[in-house]
Amino acid sequence: MRHQFVLADREDPHPDLLIEKGRQGNGVGDWVPAMKHMYLAKWIEGTREMRKRFPDRVLVDLFCGPGRIQVEGETRTRLGGAQIAWLHSQLDDTAPFTKCVTSDIDQARSDACAQRLRALGAPVEPLCGAAADVVDRAALLVPPTALCLAYLDPYSLEFLSWDVITRLAQLKHVDFAVHFSTSDLRRNVKMDFEREGKRFDKVAPGWRKEIDVQSFFRGDADDEFFDYWCRQIESLGFTISQRFPLIRTKKNAPLYHLVFFSRHASPVRVWGDVAQGVNRELPF
C-alpha cells in the first residue's frame, strides 16, 4: 500500500546554536528540503531491508553543517541532512544507523550538528576539519563489514576531492549520495582551463587531457567534465544511477546534480525510483 511520504520534522533542541542559511546567508533554497533531503530520506527508507542484513550501519557525512537549516523566506527552521538521515533510518527501529560519523571544516558547525544528533538519540562520532584531511579518520571509524552511506554535500565543487571519494571507496560496502555543484563548473571551468587554475584538479585529476577543447566553444565543457568525473567513478567499480536530478535556480540556471552510486544494483534501483520526482510516492 502506498502512503504519503512525510519528511521528518522536529523542534530544534538547540535553538541557540548555528543554523545553515546557505552561502549568501539569506536562507537555503526550498529545493534543499523538497529534493535533496527528500530523496535522501526516501532512499534511506527504501533501503531498510538491505540495511537489516548488516549488524553495523554507518552514515558518513563529511560536510555536515550545523544540523539545522533555514529556507529562504521562512522564519521557522528545519532538520539538517544528517538529522534527516538518522531519523528516517530509525523510524521503525529495525535498521537504524549504528554510527553517524559527522564532520565539518568549521568547529562550531561540527559541534552543533553533533549536539543536535545526540538530542535525537543518535550514536555520533564527530570530527572536525577539511573533508580531505579527516577522511582517513572517518573511514577508520567504519567497521570493515559495515554497510556505509557516504553523504557528501559541499557548497563548492572544488571541495569534492577525489581523494575523499577514493578513500571511502576502499570500504567494502559503501554507497554514495553526492551533491555535485554544476554552477561552479559552468562559471569557472573555461577560465581554469585557459589559466591552468587548480580549482578542479583535485575533483577529477587528469580532466584537462580528457576534455574536448571544442566543448569550450560549444558551451558544454561542464557536461564534458561531469561525464569524465562519472567515468572515473565507474572505473572504481561503481554504477552511477542514471537519475541524477539537476536542481536549477528560479531563473532556470543549473545549480547541482544529485548523484548516487553504488557497487550493487539494488541501492541504485531504489535511488532511480526515489529520484524520479518529488511527487512520486513509494510503496514502503
Ligand SMILES: C[S@@+](CC[C@H](N)C(=O)[O-])C[C@H]1O[C@@H](n2cnc3c(N)ncnc32)[C@H](O)[C@@H]1O
Ligand atoms: C551545504 S552545507 C552542508 C549542509 C548539510 N549537509 C545538510 O544537508 O544540512 C556545506 C558545509 O560544508 C562545510 N565545508 C566547506 N568546505 C569544507 C571542506 N573542505 N571540508 C569539510 N567541510 C566543508 C561548510 O562549513 C558547510 O557547513
